[in-house]
Amino acid sequence: MDALSRRLASQAVLVLDGAMGTQLQARGLEPGGCPELWNLERPTVVEAIHRDYLAAGAEILETNTFGGNRARLDDYGLGDRTRDVCRRATEIALGAAEAFAAATGQPRALVAGSLGPTGKLMAPTGDLRFDQALELFREAAGALREAGADCLIVETMFDLDESRAATTAAVETGLPVISQLTFGRGVRTITGVDVPTMVRTLEGLGARVVGVNCSTGPEEMAAVVRELVAHATVPVSALPNAGLPEYRDGRVVYPMTPEAFAEAIAGFVELGARLVGGCCGTTPEFIRRVRARVKPAG
Numbered sequence: 430m431d432a433l434s435r436r437l438a439s440q441a442v443l444v445l446d447g448a449m450g451t452q453l454q455a456r457g458l459e460p461g462g463c464p465e466l467w468n469l470e471r472p473t474v475v476e477a478i479h480r481d482y483l484a485a486g487a488e489i490l491e492t493n494t495f496g497g498n499r500a501r502l503d504d505y506g507l508g509d510r511t512r513d514v515c516r517r518a519t520e521i522a523l524g525a526a527e528a529f530a531a532a533t534g535q536p537r538a539l540v541a542g543s544l545g546p547t548g549k550l551m552a553p554t555g556d557l558r559f560d561q562a563l564e565l566f567r568e569a570a571g572a573l574r575e576a577g578a579d580c581l582i583v584e585t586m587f588d589l590d591e592s593r594a595a596t597t598a599a600v601e602t603g604l605p606v607i608s609q610l611t612f613g614r615g616v617r618t619i620t621g622v623d624v625p626t627m628v629r630t631l632e633g634l635g636a637r638v639v640g641v642n643c644s645t646g647p648e649e650m651a652a653v654v655r656e657l658v659a660h661a662t663v664p665v666s667a668l669p670n671a672g673l674p675e676y677r678d679g680r681v682v683y684p685m686t687p688e689a690f691a692e693a694i695a696g697f698v699e700l701g702a703r704l705v706g707g708c709c710g711t712t713p714e715f716i717r718r719v720r721a722r723v724k725p726a727g
């Protein structure tokens with residue numbers, strides 16, 4: 430049995446970490462800068478963020494590779510360093526998890542290799558063919574696996590075709606895969622995909638967990654979680670943003686408090702979600718509140 434399945438077999442709920450991008454920005458990443466480059470150039474900062482999430486109670490860390498595919502990295506002239514970026518990111522997260530486990534005597538947190546969208550539109554709307562997307566995701570997923578990731582997480586996908594490419598590449602590595610779409614308002618993605626179609630497709634490809642992340646705030650996400658639990662035969666994950674982002678004085682602000690967020694997450698657990706955490710705008714304080722709320726004894 431793989432490590433993720435073992436944890437799922439022994440724990441009713443698993444807590445993932447929160448946002449990486451907004452944490453990097455808080456530590457000086459410029460708007461428009463490449464978050465994944467920090468795996469190579471400022472690894473101690475990335476590791477410190479992982480450490481903060483571990484101290485907050487995260488049981489699964491996501492690697493800093495949301496944009497770690499060749500299509501996205503090409504935008505920064507870094508496409509040829511894709512494998513390096515993915516490898517280093519995994520080593521940093523594993524190092525943080527191992528050090529924390531050694532210091533606390535707790536089981537080592539799992540490391541989930543993050544696979545986010547390419548930023549390109551799939552054909553026929555755009556010009557990214559399915560086979561090209563598959564190759565992009567194979568490169569990243571392969572490097573994440575080689576470096577020792579425990580599982581892979583396909584996230585923030587709004588196009589089911591792109592998710593199919595990423596999920597296929599992820600499952601091919603042999604690692605367990607968490608596969609998540611992002612939803613707009615209501616229970617369809619912005620490309621019109623409904624939950625039963627999503628679940629059938631992703632489970633059919635071999636996803637070990639299906640779920641929802643990013644999207645709007647937790648209030649809107651509850652209906653999606655309810656449908657996911659109703660249709661999925663595998664465990665369900667839910668990682669919302671800290672509310673719907675607002676622009677204030679030219680800055681993106683997430684309106685939700687950690688307390689309200691944790692309360693909403695507790696509601697998702699009551700609905701049946703088994704993997705919970707945070708997306709954009711969440712911080713270690715959000716995860717600390719979530720952990721205390723959904724796993725008070727642990």
Ligand SMILES: [Zn+2]
Binds near residue numbers: 642644669708709
């Ligand atoms: Zn997000």
